[in-house]
Amino acid sequence: MNTNRSLASFMLHKALACYFLSAVFVFGAMLVFFFENQKDIQSEEARMYGSFIARKLQNVSATSLSDLVSHIDKMGGAAQSHEFNIGVATKSTETLWLNKPDAATSQPLREWSENISNVQLGIITVTVSAPLTPVYDAVFSKALSYLAILTAQLFLLWGLFKFLVVRFLRRAIQTLSRDLEVLNLKNPTPLAGDPILSGFSEYRRILVDINRVITSLVLSRNQVEKMNEQLEEKVREKTLSLEEKNETLVKLNQHLSTLANTDSLTQVYNRTRFDLLFRENVAVSQRRQTTLSLLLIDLDDFKKVNDRYGHQIGDQVLKHVAQSLTETLGKNGILARWGGEEFAVLLPYFDEQRARGMAEILRQSIDTAYFEDQKIHITLSVGVAMLLADETGNQLLNRADVALYEAKESGRNRVVIAKHALQKQLTFEDLSDPR
Numbered sequence: 475m476n477t478n479r480s481l482a483s484f485m486l487h488k489a490l491a492c493y494f495l496s497a498v499f500v501f502g503a504m505l506v507f508f509f510e511n512q513k514d515i516q517s518e519e520a521r522m523y524g525s526f527i528a529r530k531l532q533n534v535s536a537t538s539l540s541d542l543v544s545h546i547d548k549m550g551g552a553a554q555s556h557e558f559n560i561g562v563a564t565k566s567t568e569t570l571w572l573n574k575p576d577a578a579t580s581q582p583l584r585e586w587s588e589n590i591s592n593v594q595l596g597i598i599t600v601t602v603s604a605p606l607t608p609v610y611d612a613v614f615s616k617a618l619s620y621l622a623i624l625t626a627q628l629f630l631l632w633g634l635f636k637f638l639v640v641r642f643l644r645r646a647i648q649t650l651s652r653d654l655e656v657l658n659l660k661n662p663t664p665l666a667g668d669p670i671l672s673g674f675s676e677y678r679r680i681l682v683d684i685n686r687v688i689t690s691l692v693l694s695r696n697q698v699e700k701m702n703e704q705l706e707e708k709v710r711e712k713t714l715s716l717e718e719k720n721e722t723l724v725k726l727n728q729h730l731s732t733l734a735n736t737d738s739l740t741q742v743y744n745r746t747r748f749d750l751l752f753r754e755n756v757a758v759s760q761r762r763q764t765t766l767s768l769l770l771i772d773l774d775d776f777k778k779v780n781d782r783y784g785h786q787i788g789d790q791v792l793k794h795v796a797q798s799l800t801e802t803l804g805k806n807g808i809l810a811r812w813g814g815e816e817f818a819v820l821l822p823y824f825d826e827q828r829a830r831g832m833a834e835i836l837r838q839s840i841d842t843a844y845f846e847d848q849k850i851h852i853t854l855s856v857g858v859a860m861l862l863a864d865e866t867g868n869q870l871l872n873r874a875d876v877a878l879y880e881a882k883e884s885g886r887n888r889v890v891i892a893k894h895a896l897q898k899q900l901t902f903e904d905l906s907d908p909r
């Protein structure tokens with residue numbers, strides 16, 4: 475079905491077709507009635523004409539048919555408008571029909587009169603038949619005038635229907651569709667429709683139905699919106715609680731990571747973390763061929779501190795020393811508690827000389843400090859070693875440790891640079907045990 479068809483013009487065509495069919499039926503019936511009427515009139519005329527001829531001929535005294543014919547001729551054109559038969563009964567009672575209704579066998583009156591000239595006339599009978607041709611002509615002209623009337627009516631109806639009904643319908647539909655177009659479901663107002671058409675019950679009913687649908691749409695929309703809001707609220711709550719949990723988890727993770735990597739007493743990196751950083755830095759230094767130095771630091775005569783002030787004070791001194799070393803070192807290197815009263819410092823991009831300088835600064839910073847209410851003074855011994863070409867991390871550690879040992883041996887509170895070659899190679903595991 476063509477969806478672009480206009481409802482109004484569809485109805486117009488239907489209405490015109492209905493009118494055409496009914497008009498054809500009515501006009502047909504009128505034509506039949508007219509035809510019958512005309513036939514009756516013609517028959518009556520013929521009958522009257524027949525009796526007129528018969529009356530005239532009764533008064534004529536004719537001795538032969540030719541004589542009769544001459545009388546008929548004298549009657550003039552009256553005989554021309556109707557077909558008529560004249561029956562003449564002779565004295566022998568035989569009836570001769572001068573003009574028969576059957577066209578195939580009828581003979582003109584004159585020819586008969588020539589042939590039967592000696593016939594004695596008796597009773598004369600006249601029958602006149604009405605020809606249908608004029609009736610047909612009348613009916614045809616009537617039909618033509620009906621057709622003209624019908625055509626004119628159709629055009630008139632078409633114009634009127636278009637002007638009144640089609641315009642009306644279009645207006646009804648356009649008003650509705652315009653109202654629906656601007657309809658805002660967030661803030662709906664009932665459709666008012668066309669003010670004139672609203673007076674009709676069908677139109678009002680459609681409006682009521684549409685408004686009912688709109689109301690239920692708005693209700694559903696509000697419900698969906700409410701559900702959406704509730705859902706969003708729940709999602710927000712869940713997200714918040716997840717974010718809180720996530721934050722707690724992150725903090726816990728950070729705490730765990732700090733615990734795993736930090737020495738609990740001094741809050742500097744522990745041995746585990748240092749081992750990892752040490753291996754990474756050695757690998758980077760070897761790959762990029764950059765300098766890397768290591769300091770091994772041991773507190774001098776720490777046992778005496780413990781013995782004199784107690785283990786707890788010893789702990790506090792260890793904390794202060796670690797804090798002081800961290801501040802002095804800044805971002806130049808990585809400080810870790812190596813174990814017991816020993817610390818290690820990793821110095822990326824530091825060559826031997828710079829490492830020695832840093833070791834000296836660290837040593838002096840402790841040497842010039844006094845801890846625990848200025849009562850405790852402590853010193854450091856430092857072994858310095860720089861990573862050599864083709865040297866492993868373990869070999870670097872060995873050399874630094876030997877240098878530290880030498881610093882101790884040579885009187886403590888000093889910095890000793892490691893020799894570049896060692897006679898005895900210690901393993902990494904040897905150095906792992908706290909001394």
Ligand SMILES: Nc1nc2c(ncn2[C@@H]2O[C@H](COP(=O)(O)OP(=O)(O)OP(=O)(O)O)[C@@H](O)[C@H]2O)c(=O)[nH]1
Nearest residue numbers: 773774775776777778780785786788789814815909
């Ligand atoms: N308070 C405290 N003392 C510790 C800790 N770890 C190791 N020590 C002590 O550090 C001391 C180390 O003693 P030693 O190995 O003899 O070394 P030292 O006394 O420092 O002598 P040198 O290293 O030769 O100068 C021991 O008394 C250990 O108990 C600790 O965490 N806290």
